[in-house]
Amino acid sequence: MANIHEVAKQAGVSSATVSRVLNNTSSVTERTRQKVDQAIKELNYEPSMLGRNLRNSESRLLLVLIPNFSNPYYTEIINGIEDFSVERGYNILLCETDSNPTRENTFFNMVKNKLADGIISMDPTINMAKLQELAKKHSIVLCSEYDELERIPYVAIDNEVAAYKVMKHLIRLGHENIALINSDEKFLYARQRRKGYERALEEFDLPLRQEYIYNTNNLDFQDGAQAMRKLLQLDETPTAAFAVSDTLAIGALKELNVKGMNVPGEFALVGFDNISFSNMTNPTLTTVAQPMYQMGIAAANMLIDQLQGKPVDSVMLDHELIIRESTLN
Amino acid sequence: MANIHEVAKQAGVSSATVSRVLNNTSSVTERTRQKVDQAIKELNYEPSMLGRNLRNSESRLLLVLIPNFSNPYYTEIINGIEDFSVERGYNILLCETDSNPTRENTFFNMVKNKLADGIISMDPTINMAKLQELAKKHSIVLCSEYDELERIPYVAIDNEVAAYKVMKHLIRLGHENIALINSDEKFLYARQRRKGYERALEEFDLPLRQEYIYNTNNLDFQDGAQAMRKLLQLDETPTAAFAVSDTLAIGALKELNVKGMNVPGEFALVGFDNISFSNMTNPTLTTVAQPMYQMGIAAANMLIDQLQGKPVDSVMLDHELIIRESTLN
DNA sequence: TATTTGTATGAAATCGTTTACAATTAAATG
DNA sequence: CATTTAATTGTAAACGATTTCATACAAATA
Structure with a gap:
């Protein structure tokens, strides 16, 4: 592969001029520009990014x-x-x-x-x-x-506000026992969404029940399924759940399907993220879309x-x- | 950020020696190696890949x-x-x-x-x-x-063999009217899978019906749903379908769900690729796993x-x- | 001790660009 | 036409590494 000097030689100019043509950084005569372009084509030259990057240190x-x-x-x-x-x-x-x-x-x-x-x-x-x-x-x-x-x-x-809105939606639908399928709260977004969850409960005078909050280790489908399995084993089972990611919600939905529960009739479910699958599940998933x-x-x-x-x-x-x-x- | 020469100066050696220590390419005294390592730490030097790559032209x-x-x-x-x-x-x-x-x-x-x-x-x-x-x-x-x-x-x-196996599986289950939801046949894999589809029909003495072959433009969910919609409008509707990708199959499944059809009772469905979501659908999806x-x-x-x-x-x-x-x- | 062999180091060229600076040429002015 | 100014071009030094070749020195041999 030819380098800039060979192009320069072929065009009968200096490498500096070739560089100037390449980056059209300062004025070059139309005539020399053509000579250079010509030479570039003849040698089918491609400038080396390595050289350029080194020189520009970027x-x-x-x-x-x-x-x-x-x-x-x-x-x-x-x-x-x-x-x-x-x-x-x-x-x-x-x-x-x-x-x-x-x-x-x-x-x-x-x-x-x-x-x-x-x-x-x-x-x-x-x-x-x-x-x-x-x-x-x-x-x-x-x-x-x-x-x-x-x-x-x-x-x-604003994760807190988003979670709050989700809860408000569920509460308006008449749900009073709403679970939170949250991820590990070492993550900021998890802490923020929990805050929104709690704030909504408080504002609507609903009790905060620790057993309704399930923290998963990961965000895989299985984690969501596992969470739902646990929630359905509680004495007083919730009637709705807010999962902090669609993958968790889809796993939870799968578990509800397996258990033969009607969604949303017997159980309402909300996810988060609006991933493309969330519109392909049966039923389709209510969720929060981030831009x-x-x-x-x-x-x-x-x-x-x-x-x-x-x-x-x-x-x-x-x-x-x-x-x-x-x-x- | 320090360069190799500064490290050399600090260690009281030449840049060549520093390079040798870095790549331990030829013998260096333990004593000088230590001096160099020391200097590298003191300046917390990181070699520039740009320089290295340019020189090595890789x-x-x-x-x-x-x-x-x-x-x-x-x-x-x-x-x-x-x-x-x-x-x-x-x-x-x-x-x-x-x-x-x-x-x-x-x-x-x-x-x-x-x-x-x-x-x-x-x-x-x-x-x-x-x-x-x-x-x-x-x-x-x-x-x-x-x-x-x-x-x-x-x-x-071997796409042809894979498609053949899928078909054999469906035929063994008793299906005789099997549709193929294929993608654009400008793709080699699409042509190969069609070949396997046709070979199976032939070997089991089933008729090849053009109206059972639907070609989609893309591999999105909607394409699969669209395909299934068309297939269900046929006079003699198929009882099974082989979709050449899981995304298509999931779209098709969604359409079957919407139409209230029981899968696999009324309609059997096979996908291709074994994407993770294929195990989360309801019902879960039969598919071909590639390694x-x-x-x-x-x-x-x-x-x-x-x-x-x-x-x-x-x-x-x-x-x-x-x-x-x-x-x- | 003189000579050979081998090991450890350094000087300088190289990879392919860009660019400050100098030098040349052309155009504009009086 | 001489002089100033502006527009083009060239020279050479970077950028930061690796590597060939030469050199210095130590160890081994006679």
């Missing part, structure tokens, strides 16, 4: 950290990030951390190594301390999960602005309650 | 091309690719082509540009001519979709071998029919 590569690829929750956000980044001349590298500190370290090193310019983290299990440290010298943005105390900019939704694509756009925008030295502020985006068959009666 | 980055992130079909394959690559010191860049030629070109250029070392393509819509051209000078592997005529190495399963993770491993292995100049051969992996409720009676 890679135009952004890291997107997610706990695992299989979670459909992230796909639309990623699309947003991808579209915006490509638009601005950046590529994204999707990184699966598997909640594995070694993996995590690999990615942190990539930005220290200059192999990547910055990070958008959507991994709630990430090592915040290390990330804070990294953020001192590099550009980082948090998406959907964030750190209340610190100053890494983030984009997220995924917009969140992706916003996160990418913030990161690139940060890279270019502009000041950035965290943003809070709107959400929407999508009412479907699982709560309609 | 990026240790592999491109993985998929049509879109949201298709759950690819996740396990990607996990396989990722695990194997990381093991061998490569990182992967997940590239969504969106079946968009411009996007595609961007990725092709990345390997021409030396920004990436090779490509694993899982995109059935890819421009084969261009890919062949690229393959002359660069390392490329196809996964799951391949080109019968050409010599780009691939890893895949996704293994395919990923194999593809990455082939690509890296190729990069290192070893000869590689295409491989055909086994599949498995997973019988669940949607065909059990």
Whole structure:
């Protein structure tokens, strides 16, 4: 593969001029531009990003950290990030951390190594301390999960309000015994959604019953099924449940199906995230839609602005309650 | 961030020696090694991949091309690719082509540009001519979709046999009117699965009825629902269907649910791919499992071998029919 | 001790760009 | 036409690593 000097020689100019044509950075005569273009075609030259990146000391590569690829929750956000980044001349590298500190370290090193310019983290299990440290010298943005105390900019939704709205919807339908299928409360969003759950109970004068709150270890279908199994074993079984993710809700729904319970007739169910499957279940699932694509756009925008030295502020985006068959009666 | 020369100065040696310590490529006294390690720690130096890559003219980055992130079909394959690559010191860049030629070109250029070392393509819509051209000078592997005529190495399963097995299963259950919900037959796998469908009909002396074959435009849920809607409008409706992807099957199942039909009592249904959601539907879905993770491993292995100049051969992996409720009676 | 062999280190070239600075040429002004 | 100003182009030094080749020194041999 030809390099810039060979192109220069072929065109009878200096490599500097070729570079100028390539980046049209300063004025070049139409005539020389043509000679250079000609030479580029003849040698079918492609500039080496390695050389360019080294010289400019930037890679135009952004890291997107997610706990695992299989979670459909992230796909639309990623699309947003991808579209915006490509638009601005950046590529994204999707990184699966598997909640594995070694993996995590690999990615942190990539930005220290200059192999990547910055990070958008959507991994709630990430090592915040290390990330804070990294953020001192590099550009980082948090998406959907964030750190209340610190100053890494983030984009997220108001989880508490969303959970509150879900509860209000269920309460209006006449439910008084409403379970919460929550994930591990080491996650901020889990704590926030629980807060919304509790606030709604309080405001509508319903008792807060600890046995109605089930915390899962993961967000897999089985965890949701397991949770529902436990809830249905209680003396006074709930008549509705709010699961903090659609995957959990779908697992719970599966269990209700297995038990032959009518949804929403005997049991109402709400999920969270509006993943595409949530509209394919039987019955279809009431859920909370986050503006995924917009969140992706916003996160990418913030990161690139940060890279270019502009000041950035965290943003809070709107959400929407999508009412479907699982709560309609 | 310190560079190798500063480390050298700090340690009182030359940059060559530091490089030798870093890569322990040739003998270095224990004493100087310690001095260098010391200096590296003091300056907390991280070698720049940009410099290294430029010098070595390799990026240790592999491109993985998929049509879109949201298709759950690819996740396990990607996990396989990722695990194997990381093991061998490569990182992967997940590239969504969106079946968009411009996007595609961007990725092709990345390997021409030396920004990436090779490509694993899982995109059935890819421009084969261009890919062949690229393959002359660069390392490329196809996964799951391949080109019968050409010599780009691939890893895949025997789609025809798989489809044949599905049909045999349905025929044994007593079905005689079996529909095929196929995707666009510009895809090789679609043509192969149709072949298996037809061969089974022939061998069991069942008529081949064109109106039982429905071709969808995409693989979304709606396409499956749409297909089932059409099939149920036929004069003599089929009693079973084989959908060439789980997403199509799930859409079809949704439509059957809507129509109030009992599955498998009134209608038996088989999918393909064994995506995780296929075990959460009601009823759970009979499907064909491909050894996704293994395919990923194999593809990455082939690509890296190729990069290192070893000869590689295409491989055909086994599949498995997973019988669940949607065909059990 | 003189000579050979082997090991440990350093100097400098290299990978392919971009860019500050200098130098050349062309255009504009009086 | 001489002089100033502006527009093009070239030279050479970075960016940060690796590696060839040469050199210094220590150990082994005669």
